[in-house]
């Protein structure tokens with residue numbers, strides 16, 4: 001399901017999501033060093049990893065989905081590509097200076113083994129950086145948000161509140177070095193861009209927003225034919241204790 005969804009959507013995804021990390025101060029937050037190799041697990045079309053161009057020695061994009069990596073290679077020829085699963089990283093233990101994952105953990109049902117692998121390959125003096133969408137801390141809002149996200153994208157596993165990210169990182173044997181919550185406004189028409197999503201899915205998602213949008217914690221508000229809503233992201237920087 002996950003591979004099919006991203007293979008189908010790669011070109012549209014890359015166009016829609018271009019630039020979405022540009023104002024988050026990711027590079028400075030990551031404490032990357034010039035000599036570091038930066039790995040992104042679930043790098044997709046490379047939007048996130050490309051931010052590190054000129055700030056690190058080598059950029060390695062690992063992803064499960066060939067179509068996403070192919071699109072990433074076309075956009076950012078300087079990336080080194082690896083087809084693989086984040087749960088079994090093909091790298092030596094403690095070999096990489098910065099190990100990142102952006103907007104991928106919400107596609108993963110079992111996040112602890114995934115983050116443990118990130119920790120395993122991270123150098124003793126390196127960092128693990130996780131960026132992902134964040135839900136509110138309300139159990140009910142999380143349930144509604146996840147229902148909405150699965151209608152929108154069947155490869156969605158789980159949106160999580162900040163407290164769940166803290167627990168995952170600690171269960172994976174890391175400690176939190178820094179944390180930032182980032183909020184911005186988005187629009188339904190951009191989030192469900194017809195260049196990426198089939199019309200019947202756009203209609204089903206719109207219908208859910210109309211009925212239950214107020215329950216998701218995403219602050220949906222009508223704007224003519226469109227909706228505006230709040231998008232929350234968490235950035236967590238972690239290291240070995």
Ligand SMILES: C[S@@+](CC[C@H](N)C(=O)[O-])C[C@H]1O[C@@H](n2cnc3c(N)ncnc32)[C@H](O)[C@@H]1O
Pocket residue numbers: 002003006017041042043044045046047048062063064065068084085086087101102103104107108
């Ligand atoms: C929403 S996209 C994010 C892509 C990119 N990080 C970005 O933010 O633009 C999620 C990506 O995670 C990849 N992915 C999900 N689970 C994975 C896993 N277990 N191992 C490797 N990649 C995975 C998907 O193939 C997809 O390309």
